[in-house]
Amino acid sequence: MARAKDSSPPVELDVDGRTVRITHPERVYFPAIGATKLDLAQYYASVGEGIVRALRERPCMLHRFPEGLAGDKVHQKRLPHGAPPWVETVRVTFPRYHRTADELCVTELASVLWAVQMSTVEFHPWNSRRADVERPDEWRIDLDPMPDCPFDRVRRVAAVVHEVLDELGATGWPKTSGGNGLHVYVRIAPDHGFGDVRRAALAFAREVERRAPDDVTTTWWRKDRDPSKLFVDYNQNARDHTIASAYSVRGVPEATVSTPIRWDEVADVEPRDLTIRTVPARFAELGDLHAGIDEAVFSIEPLLEWADRDEREGAPDPGPEDVDADQP
Known part of the structure; x- marks a missing residue:
C-alpha cells in the first residue's frame, strides 16, 4: 500500500x-x-x-x-x-x-x-567557504542543553552570550536549533585556521561559564557533565564538524526548522512552533533575519588573547579536536 x-x-x-x-x-x-x-x-x-x-x-x-x-x-x-x-x-x-x-x-x-x-x-x-575551506568565516556558538536542562535555562544563557558579544563588539545572529537548543552565529574574518577558531570559541565558552556557573558547563566528556546544565559546545568549530544551517528542516517527526530569530524573541520563542508549516508565513512577513550577517565581520583576536590567558593560568585541556566529546 x-x-x-x-x-x-x-x-x-x-x-x-x-x-x-x-x-x-x-x-x-x-x-x-x-x-x-x-x-x-x-x-x-x-x-x-x-x-x-x-x-x-x-x-x-x-x-x-x-x-x-x-x-x-x-x-x-x-x-x-x-x-x-x-x-x-x-x-x-x-x-x-x-x-x-x-x-x-x-x-x-x-x-x-x-x-x-x-x-x-x-x-x-561547513563554517568555511570554497575560496579557502581551511579558514572559517563563521564562528558558531552552540547552546546545547543536557537532558535535564529546562529551556528557561537556555534562554538565560543566551542572554549572557548576547551580553558578552556586545562587550566584544561582535554581532551575534541567533537561531533555534530545530531541537532543544539555540545557536548563535558570528561572521568572522577568514584569517585563522580551525584550531584557532576552536580555541577562540572555547575561551568565549569559559567566559560565559564564569558569568553563569550555575547554568553552564564546558566539561569535555558528556558522561562527566551535570545533566541539568547547558553545554556551550565550542567543538562545533572544529574541522569537519557541522550543524544544521539556518532554515534547515530537521529530521524529526514535527518537521521543525532551525529558524533565525531576533534577540528580543529569545525570551518567548517556542522552537517546536517553528516548522515547515509555520516558517514560510513568518519568512514572508519578516524576510531573512540573517540578511545582514555578511556585513558584520568580527576579528577573533580578542578571544585568542583570552585563550592565551586561560592557558597561562592553567585551564584544563578540553580534549582532542577529532574525538566526539558527546560519546558515552
Whole structure:
C-alpha cells in the first residue's frame, strides 16, 4: 500500500529558470504531520533567499531520508550520483582517513531543491567557504542543553552570550536549533585556521561559564557533565564538524526548522512552533533575519588573547579536536 501512494507523477518546479523534477512527490516524509516530499520542496522554495544565504559556497553534508522518516537516515558527504551539470561542488579532504570528497556547494536555490529531490531533509554546511575551506568565516556558538536542562535555562544563557558579544563588539545572529537548543552565529574574518577558531570559541565558552556557573558547563566528556546544565559546545568549530544551517528542516517527526530569530524573541520563542508549516508565513512577513550577517565581520583576536590567558593560568585541556566529546 505504501508504494501505491508513491505512484503520483513527477512534479516539475521552475526555479529561477531551471527545471527541477520532483519524483514521488506524494511520498510521506513526516508521517506525524502528513508532510510529503513535495511539501518539503515547496518549503525550501518559500525560504529560498535565506537557505541559499546560509549555504552559499560552503561544503555541505546532506542528511538524506530516501524513504522519509520511517526509513533510515543517510549521512552523505559526497554529492549523490546523477547531479545535473549546473550543480556545483567543492573538494574537501579528510586527513584522518586520507580521503577526499566532492561535496555539494550551493550557489543557487535550484541546487537546494535538487538535493531535496535526492531525498535530503537536513543541510549541514561547513563554517568555511570554497575560496579557502581551511579558514572559517563563521564562528558558531552552540547552546546545547543536557537532558535535564529546562529551556528557561537556555534562554538565560543566551542572554549572557548576547551580553558578552556586545562587550566584544561582535554581532551575534541567533537561531533555534530545530531541537532543544539555540545557536548563535558570528561572521568572522577568514584569517585563522580551525584550531584557532576552536580555541577562540572555547575561551568565549569559559567566559560565559564564569558569568553563569550555575547554568553552564564546558566539561569535555558528556558522561562527566551535570545533566541539568547547558553545554556551550565550542567543538562545533572544529574541522569537519557541522550543524544544521539556518532554515534547515530537521529530521524529526514535527518537521521543525532551525529558524533565525531576533534577540528580543529569545525570551518567548517556542522552537517546536517553528516548522515547515509555520516558517514560510513568518519568512514572508519578516524576510531573512540573517540578511545582514555578511556585513558584520568580527576579528577573533580578542578571544585568542583570552585563550592565551586561560592557558597561562592553567585551564584544563578540553580534549582532542577529532574525538566526539558527546560519546558515552
